[in-house]
Amino acid sequence: MTAPWWERGVIYQVYPRSYADANGDGVGDLPGLIAHLDHLEWLGVDAVWLSPTFPSPNADWGYDCADYMDVHPDFGTLADMDELIVEAGRRDIRVLLDLVPSHTSDAHPWFRDPARRDWYVRRDPKPDGSPPNNWRAIFGGPAWTLDGESGQYYLHTFLPQQPDLDWWNEDVRAAFDDILRFWFDRGVAGFRVDVAHALVKDRLLRDNPPARRNESPHWARVGQWPRYNLGLPEAVDVHRRWRRVTGEYDPAPLLLGETYVLELDELMQYVVPDGLQLCMNLVFLHTPFVAAELAATVARTEALLPAGAVPVWHASSHDDPRFATRWCDGDEDATRCALVALLSLRGAALLYQGDEIGLETVPVPPERVRDVAGRDPCRTPMVWRDEEGAGFTVPGVEPWLPIGDRSRNVAAQRDDPDSILALTRDLIALRRRRRLLNGAYEPVAAPPGVWAFRREGGAFVALNLGREPARLDGVSGVIVLGTDRTRDGEPLAGMLELRPREAVVASAP
Numbered sequence: 001m002t003a004p005w006w007e008r009g010v011i012y013q014v015y016p017r018s019y020a021d022a023n024g025d026g027v028g029d030l031p032g033l034i035a036h037l038d039h040l041e042w043l044g045v046d047a048v049w050l051s052p053t054f055p056s057p058n059a060d061w062g063y064d065c066a067d068y069m070d071v072h073p074d075f076g077t078l079a080d081m082d083e084l085i086v087e088a089g090r091r092d093i094r095v096l097l098d099l100v101p102s103h104t105s106d107a108h109p110w111f112r113d114p115a116r117r118d119w120y121v122r123r124d125p126k127p128d129g130s131p132p133n134n135w136r137a138i139f140g141g142p143a144w145t146l147d148g149e150s151g152q153y154y155l156h157t158f159l160p161q162q163p164d165l166d167w168w169n170e171d172v173r174a175a176f177d178d179i180l181r182f183w184f185d186r187g188v189a190g191f192r193v194d195v196a197h198a199l200v201k202d203r204l205l206r207d208n209p210p211a212r213r214n215e216s217p218h219w220a221r222v223g224q225w226p227r228y229n230l231g232l233p234e235a236v237d238v239h240r241r242w243r244r245v246t247g248e249y250d251p252a253p254l255l256l257g258e259t260y261v262l263e264l265d266e267l268m269q270y271v272v273p274d275g276l277q278l279c280m281n282l283v284f285l286h287t288p289f290v291a292a293e294l295a296a297t298v299a300r301t302e303a304l305l306p307a308g309a310v311p312v313w314h315a316s317s318h319d320d321p322r323f324a325t326r327w328c329d330g331d332e333d334a335t336r337c338a339l340v341a342l343l344s345l346r347g348a349a350l351l352y353q354g355d356e357i358g359l360e361t362v363p364v365p366p367e368r369v370r371d372v373a374g375r376d377p378c379r380t381p382m383v384w385r386d387e388e389g390a391g392f393t394v395p396g397v398e399p400w401l402p403i404g405d406r407s408r409n410v411a412a413q414r415d416d417p418d419s420i421l422a423l424t425r426d427l428i429a430l431r432r433r434r435r436l437l438n439g440a441y442e443p444v445a446a447p448p449g450v451w452a453f454r455r456e457g458g459a460f461v462a463l464n465l466g467r468e469p470a471r472l473d474g475v476s477g478v479i480v481l482g483t484d485r486t487r488d489g490e491p492l493a494g495m496l497e498l499r500p501r502e503a504v505v506a507s508a509p
């Protein structure tokens, strides 16, 4: 049996609103994405994951979904989606959508349907009129809002405009089976599953206990341990149910879970052979860009993963500052090292649009802020060319978010074999075409500041993330690809010297 594509796949996250605007309204759309599929084919990615494309009032920019079986008019039509799937398929690129099952928009017809009241988590106030329990919303305030008409509170883990579905309700489960099949029948190759770790809430709605000593910064500030509303293992039953639905198709579509937990032990409760095939590792994303720390996170992830499970690595997304800024502070050499790491580890790699050119987080002035949670800086438009509108939109049109520095752009980097873009493409090609990056992850002892590992039976990878030059002894073979491209092809006779912020992928002798 050949391994499924995603076991070594590169999945490229598109934030559709910021990718490419074909109709000149300042907002990216599906025809714009279709027009740029050649870039993705050239880059060599296996799949695109589109942040939500469904009709939505955009209180949380699509993560408040008002209809799971249609396309937001800002992005186009169902016919455009069909065309995207066909055009991507022609280029051997799969299309994954972003399923948002934990909550709907309050504008979803289900929310006001008297026959579906129990599809949501609703409870009477306490005798003193206060909310049913002490849970806090992730975007601030209580997780409960009083619904004036009914006199009951409804639960929302995020904004009040994002009421939580009640995943203990069998009808909700059945409705989502149909949503999955609707898209799989149209040729969608899988879903990224939003908030996959928090679908199911405590049945008894017990109060959360006070924050623990090692609570994440967010929950430490809130002062509680989200013990009963986030990260419950019962979500796995839902994942298993969906996995059975994927089994009706050949090849089985992919379920990539947004398992946003900050402890690896906790992550492992979602890594089961018959649930989500891939679980995002946010612990890695939040690890400081320090060799010893990254090496430790990767080693621990590999050690905890059960046999047969596939790790997932990513460092940027629409939720967190881009790694070129957060990890690398705009230093291009560091950005190159980060890409070498992401693309040479075992497992699936997720790239966020713009990672391939080293796009940085863009400061957004207060009058242009669109997001409730301060995430605009990582959602600004893709930079295709150095011209007004950056090739994202037509000159003279104000894009929905400001465009950052246009000097790092796709067109310029495509013409430059020494660019970050060329490096990204060559790394992806290396994953695909040579057997160097197939085997198990094996850590290798290295001097301070250096992270080194082998891929069993294949490459030796060394990254000097420190500020001092480093020397590794006992290394032989040939540099297949280095962040300093002039070293490609250099033979290594027992010793490797690395400048600060330099990385190489070498073939073993």
Ligand code: GLC
Pocket: 060, 063, 064, 100, 158, 194, 195, 258, 260, 318, 319
């Ligand atoms: C996920 C999404 C994020 C969204 C939240 C609520 O974490 O990635 O963008 O705000 O879910 O749906």
